[in-house]
Amino acid sequence: MDLSLNEDQAMIQDVAKKFAQSELAPIAAKLDEEGDQAAFLANLKQLAELGFMGLNIDSEYGGTQAGSVAFSLAITEIARACAATAVTMSVTNMVAEVIQSVANESQRQQHLPKLCSGEYGAGAFCLTETTAGSDPANMKTTAQLEGDHWVLNGAKQFITSAEFAGIMVVWAVTDSSLKKGKGISCFLVEPNTPGVIISKAEQKMGQKASLTNEVVFDNCKVARSALMGELNGGYKIAVSELAGGRIGIGSLALGIGLAAMDYARGYMLERQQFGQAIAKFQGLQWMMSDAYTDLEAARLLLMNAADLKEKEQPFAKAASMAKLFASEKANQACYSALQLLGGYGYIKEFPLERYARDVRITSIYEGTSEIQRVIIAKALLDEVS
Amino acid sequence: MKVLVTVKRVIDYNVKVRVKSDNSGVDLNNVKMAMNPFCEIAVEEAIRLKEAGIATEVVAVSVGEKSCQEQLRTALALGADRAIHVEAEQELESLNVAKLLAKVVEAEQPGIVILGKQAIDTDNNQTGQMLSALTGMAQGTFASNIEIKDDKALVTREVDGGLQTIELAMPIIATTDLRLNEPRYASLPNIMKAKRKPLETKTVEELGVTIKEHTKLLSVTPPEERQAGIKVADVAELVDKLKNEAKVIG
Ligand SMILES: Cc1cc2nc3c(=O)[nH]c(=O)nc-3n(C[C@H](O)[C@H](O)[C@H](O)COP(=O)(O)OP(=O)(O)OC[C@H]3O[C@@H](n4cnc5c(N)ncnc54)[C@H](O)[C@@H]3O)c2cc1C
Numbered sequence: 001m002d003l004s005l006n007e008d009q010a011m012i013q014d015v016a017k018k019f020a021q022s023e024l025a026p027i028a029a030k031l032d033e034e035g036d037q038a039a040f041l042a043n044l045k046q047l048a049e050l051g052f053m054g055l056n057i058d059s060e061y062g063g064t065q066a067g068s069v070a071f072s073l074a075i076t077e078i079a080r081a082c083a084a085t086a087v088t089m090s091v092t093n094m095v096a097e098v099i100q101s102v103a104n105e106s107q108r109q110q111h112l113p114k115l116c117s118g119e120y121g122a123g124a125f126c127l128t129e130t131t132a133g134s135d136p137a138n139m140k141t142t143a144q145l146e147g148d149h150w151v152l153n154g155a156k157q158f159i160t161s162a163e164f165a166g167i168m169v170v171w172a173v174t175d176s177s178l179k180k181g182k183g184i185s186c187f188l189v190e191p192n193t194p195g196v197i198i199s200k201a202e203q204k205m206g207q208k209a210s211l212t213n214e215v216v217f218d219n220c221k222v223a224r225s226a227l228m229g230e231l232n233g234g235y236k237i238a239v240s241e242l243a244g245g246r247i248g249i250g251s252l253a254l255g256i257g258l259a260a261m262d263y264a265r266g267y268m269l270e271r272q273q274f275g276q277a278i279a280k281f282q283g284l285q286w287m288m289s290d291a292y293t294d295l296e297a298a299r300l301l302l303m304n305a306a307d308l309k310e311k312e313q314p315f316a317k318a319a320s321m322a323k324l325f326a327s328e329k330a331n332q333a334c335y336s337a338l339q340l341l342g343g344y345g346y347i348k349e350f351p352l353e354r355y356a357r358d359v360r361i362t363s364i365y366e367g368t369s370e371i372q373r374v375i376i377a378k379a380l381l382d383e384v385s
Numbered sequence: 386m387k388v389l390v391t392v393k394r395v396i397d398y399n400v401k402v403r404v405k406s407d408n409s410g411v412d413l414n415n416v417k418m419a420m421n422p423f424c425e426i427a428v429e430e431a432i433r434l435k436e437a438g439i440a441t442e443v444v445a446v447s448v449g450e451k452s453c454q455e456q457l458r459t460a461l462a463l464g465a466d467r468a469i470h471v472e473a474e475q476e477l478e479s480l481n482v483a484k485l486l487a488k489v490v491e492a493e494q495p496g497i498v499i500l501g502k503q504a505i506d507t508d509n510n511q512t513g514q515m516l517s518a519l520t521g522m523a524q525g526t527f528a529s530n531i532e533i534k535d536d537k538a539l540v541t542r543e544v545d546g547g548l549q550t551i552e553l554a555m556p557i558i559a560t561t562d563l564r565l566n567e568p569r570y571a572s573l574p575n576i577m578k579a580k581r582k583p584l585e586t587k588t589v590e591e592l593g594v595t596i597k598e599h600t601k602l603l604s605v606t607p608p609e610e611r612q613a614g615i616k617v618a619d620v621a622e623l624v625d626k627l628k629n630e631a632k633v634i635g
Contacts, residue, residue: 007458011576014419019570051573064573 003303005073012070015050016077024081031084031209032354040209041121041164043085048118052078053092057100061112068244068306072251076299079255080262083358084209086255088122090248091160095123098169098241099188102229107188111167120166124191125245126156126215127171127238133157134371136171137181137235141217143172148224150187152195152217158365162198162213165191170217171234178232186234187226195220206357243316244309245366250302250319250326253362257295257330260337260355261288267341284340291333298326317379324372327362334359386496386533388440390431391486392460393421394453395506408604411506420456423501425463426561429568430499430531432464439533440496442466446489448473448482454584461579462571468584469493471592481596483515488592490520495556497538502527502560513560523553527562 005013023043031040047053055071057063064070071093079086096115099108114120132139141154152172162168168189175183191198197216204212229237265288268279278284301322308315338345338352345352363369396402396411397419403412420428434440445460447453448471457468471485490498503510517524525531525540529548532539538553543562571579589596617623627634 007455007580008576010455011459011462011571011579012573015570015573015576049572050570051576055573059574059577064577066573066577070573 003300005069008066009070009073012055012064012066013073013077016052016074017080019047019050020078020081024078024085028082028084029348029351029354031082032206032358033348035209037209040085043082044088044122045118047078047085047089048116051116052089053118054096054112054116055093057096057112057116061100061108062116063096063100063112064116068247068309069303072247072302072306075248075251076255076258079252080259082209083252083256083355084207086252087207087210087249088161090245090252091125092123094241094245094248095125095167095169097244098125098186098237099123099167099228101241102186102237103188104228107225107228111188114166121164122161122166124159124162124165124168124215126159126162126168126189127242128157128159129155130157134368136238137184139171139173139184141170141172142176143174143185143187145174145224146221149221150224150226152187152189152220152222154217156215156217158202158212159215160210160212160365162191162215163201163211167191168196168215169228170215171238172217174234175232181235183232184234184238185231186228186237187222188228189217189220189222189226193220193222204361206354206360240316242366243319246319246323246372247302247306247309249362249366250298250305250323253323253327253330253359254295254298254302256355256359256362257291257298257326257333260334260352260359261291261295263351263355264288264337264340267344271342278340287336287340291329291336294325294329295333298322298329301325317376320367320372320375320379323367324363324369324376327359328369330359331363386434386440387442387444387493388431388434389444389446389490389493389495389498390424390427390460390465391498391500391512392424392428392445392447392453392456393501393504393506394418394447394449394456395421395504398422398505402607404605404607408606410602410605418452418455420459421501421504421506423503423505423561423563424456425568426563426565427499427501428460428463428465429566430559430561432569433566434497434531434533435464444469444493444495446471446486448477448485450474457584458579459571461582461584462576463569464575465582467582470584470586472586472588473596475596477596478598478600479509479511480515480599481594483512483519484594485589485592486512486516487519488594489587490516490522497531497533497556498522498558499531500558500560502562513558517558520558522556522558524558524560525551525553526560528559529562529564531559531565 051064054063055066059065115123127136129139143150143152170187170189174185195218199214201211271278305315305318305322334356338356344350397417405412431443435443443465445465446469447457500513527543528540529543530541536555538557542549
């Protein structure tokens with residue numbers, strides 16, 4: 001069994017790391033504080049030009065075609081420096097993957113090159129609603145066929161990058177007479193379509209530079225050809241594509257956890273108390289060992305899920321396990337790392353308080369930890385019943 | 386015109402360097418390696434010459450263990466057209482490297498050879514100059530600007546007193562200084578394509594060079610650790626200490 005990276009993967013990890021440390025790390029704190037959107041968007045554009053927005057997209061559509069392992073590695077490196085950039089990149093890659101796997105050829109040709117090249121600022125994934133969070137099948141947004149058009153009505157909640165996205169993948173009920181989850185379809189909607197109203201970005205605890213908006217559809221008319229995939233087959237798409245996205249979010253959590261612990265480890269050697277470096281205290285050493293062991297296990301779970309996906313084997317359970325474990329352990333690692341800095345961990349001059357805020361959402365979005373456990377349990381019981 | 390650009394595998398500049406416990410050298414076990422930063426600048430300059438339509442082909446060459454093919458792949462991902470790996474298992478001194486490179490120059494007949502002014506591992510700053518002597522090609526070292534016009538090259542050099550511009554007859558050897566350019570990031574699609582570009586391997590024997598040792602490394606020691614500072618009461622005490630203890634002013 002070979003757990004080492006191949007040459008391409010190692011080089012992609014390397015470029016991601018270099019870019020993250022030279023371009024993102026120096027401004028991440030400023031972006032968090034002031035949300036300099038121009039700088040944020042410029043970085044996204046540069047990442048797209050380097051091939052980071054279509055890591056798993058075929059080269060014929062302008063993608064990098066590097067596979068899911070490379071995707072995971074890249075997200076982790078970007079997240080080490082700036083989690084807000086990483087989530088935008090993760091969601092954009094996920095949107096590109098949905099389009100690649102279910103859209104028809106002309107839809108792919110129309111949108112994938114623009115997503116991959118950065119001509120689109122980002123891609124948006126519009127699933128959640130106020131009544132449909134953990135239970136997306138309970139969505140109320142509708143799409144009705146009127147002549148040659150679909151007319152969308154409803155509102156989507158917490159949509160990452162909606163404000164600057166070039167394309168949105170939107171789920172809506174197309175047949176309410178069918179059983180729950182069976183009458184949902186998926187649409188490609190351009191944000192400048194009349195009837196799309198994007199509200200002001202939410203004020204968040206962390207990952208502040210990434211924008212999270214409500215998107216309202218008010219008699220929004222899109223062409224009949226905006227339907228993506230099979231009519232009434234949209235819920236299945238959401239479920240299967242989110243599994244891939246979870247590898248991204250787990251990898252993102254891992255990056256924040258590692259950044260936090262790496263900072264704390266260096267600090268332990270510098271900080272003197274009781275006449276010695278605090279790294280000499282065994283109690284703190286154990287905190288450090290536990291956190292790094294957890295993060296290493298998270299990394300292996302993520303690599304396993306990504307490898308299964310790359311080999312086109314069932315990977316949903318593995319992805320949920322990896323997302324659950326990585327996000328929970330990264331949260332704990334940030335807690336420990338902040339603790340290791342004492343009072344300085346709580347002060348904005350040090351990056352720990354930002355890491356602790358940024359990591360919090362990773363166990364919530366793209367399926368809460370509880371929902372991951374629901375998915376894992378269902379898979380486990382299905383295996384024996 | 387062909388550009389030959391040299392690439393050395395060195396310890397990554399972000400790594401905290403450790404000396405082996407027997408003082409025989411720097412510990413390279415499990416240490417991240419990377420392309421020498423001055424070589425990155427050399428590769429970037431070569432690619433820019435090609436993009437500007439001045440060069441037609443960029444050939445990257447590295448002398449070293451098999452692992453230095455990683456750095457050649459990086460050069461290919463950045464935009465080099467093909468690569469030559471000269472296999473050498475032992476650590477070579479600058480003169481041996483220059484002799485091997487001279488053979489490659491003889492075979493490839495480049496219009497310009499671009500090297501880093503030095504490698505950040507041993508900081509020798511010799512190979513480019515030695516290669517110039519061995520090949521008889523003109524040299525422009527510590528370049529912060531390179532301009533090529535027909536059979537002449539203008540090289541701006543970073544010298545102690547400022548900048549010096551010299552005119553050289555082609556073909557030339559140039560060594561890069563920090564301000565020559567800012568290297569790009571390799572794009573991911575180019576990384577994916579790099580493995581399909583040709584990488585040719587040559588041995589020291591094939592090149593007909595006899596490796597000779599002229600220097601012997603006796604020991605490597607880490608720099609002394611910085612001592613804790615002291616506080617002085619006033620300027621007079623500071624001057625006194627600088628004069629009588631540190632002996633840095635007379
Ligand atoms: C910053 C941010 C960005 C986001 N980006 C996007 C995006 O781009 N696109 C998108 O579509 N959505 C996005 N979301 C939405 C996100 O995916 C949801 O918030 C998440 O799925 C949880 O839904 P909810 O907030 O409605 O919580 P609820 O579903 O109301 O959950 C409340 C609590 O109940 C628990 N719970 C619910 N059901 C169960 C159950 N069956 N068993 C046990 N416990 C349960 C949950 O775990 C949670 O603890 C984003 C959210 C945020 C905050």
